[in-house]
Amino acid sequence: MKILIVDDNEAITKATSRVLKLKGHDCTVANEAKIGLKLISENEYDLVLLDLSMPEFSGLDLLKKLKPGSKNLSKIVICTAMSVPSDQILELKTLGVKSVLKKPFSLAEIDQIISEQNASLNITN
Numbered sequence: 001m002k003i004l005i006v007d008d009n010e011a012i013t014k015a016t017s018r019v020l021k022l023k024g025h026d027c028t029v030a031n032e033a034k035i036g037l038k039l040i041s042e043n044e045y046d047l048v049l050l051d052l053s054m055p056e057f058s059g060l061d062l063l064k065k066l067k068p069g070s071k072n073l074s075k076i077v078i079c080t081a082m083s084v085p086s087d088q089i090l091e092l093k094t095l096g097v098k099s100v101l102k103k104p105f106s107l108a109e110i111d112q113i114i115s116e117q118n119a120s121l122n123i124t125n
Contacts, residue, residue, distance in 0.1 A: 001114060002026045002044070006036030006059065007051035007079065012103075016049065019107060025114075033057045037065055040072050047117050048072065049101075049110075052080040063095060077101055077113055 003025050005013050010031055017027040028043075030036035033050075034057045040048060052059040059078065066072055074096050078084075081103040084092075089100050098117070101109060 001046040001118065002028075003114075004028045004030065004036065004039055004043075004045045004048045006030045006033060006039075006048065006054075006062070008032065008054040009051070012051075016110070020110070023111075033059055033062045037062045040066065045072070045075060047114065048076045049079050050076050052078055052084070053082055063092070063097070074098055075117070079103055079105060 003020055005016055005020075005027060006029075007013050007016075008031055013029040013031060017029050020027045028039060028045075030039055033054045036048075036050065037057075039045075040062075050059045050062065059080075063076070076097050078092060078097055078100040080100065084100055092100060099113065101113065
């Protein structure tokens with residue numbers, strides 16, 4: 001799978017990218033949401049792991065810049081340490097966001113999301 005990780009925490013992006021690459025995935029990292037938006041706009045990804053809370057231009061700002069109904073939205077998994085109220089999770093999902101994952105997340109949780117995405121894309125890994 002081709003995966004984009006957008007998070008301002010370089011330790012998280014390095015560790016997550018390293019593990020996903022070891023599992024055979026093609027990973028790209030953006031440590032700023034504006035760079036993530038540019039990458040999403042210019043490339044095709046199978047899955048995007050997006051942090052909500054980033055300085056200056058947040059993950060929410062990135063989501064708002066994507067066109068409503070964009071196929072990229074259905075590939076985005078929000079990864080956040082913030083407490084996200086259920087009504088906001090519902091709002092994100094109505095925008096098309098795939099799911100919300102609470103930090104710190106486990107490798108098993110990431111594997112589950114990848115398996116679900118593979119199934120929806122009919123990819124075997």
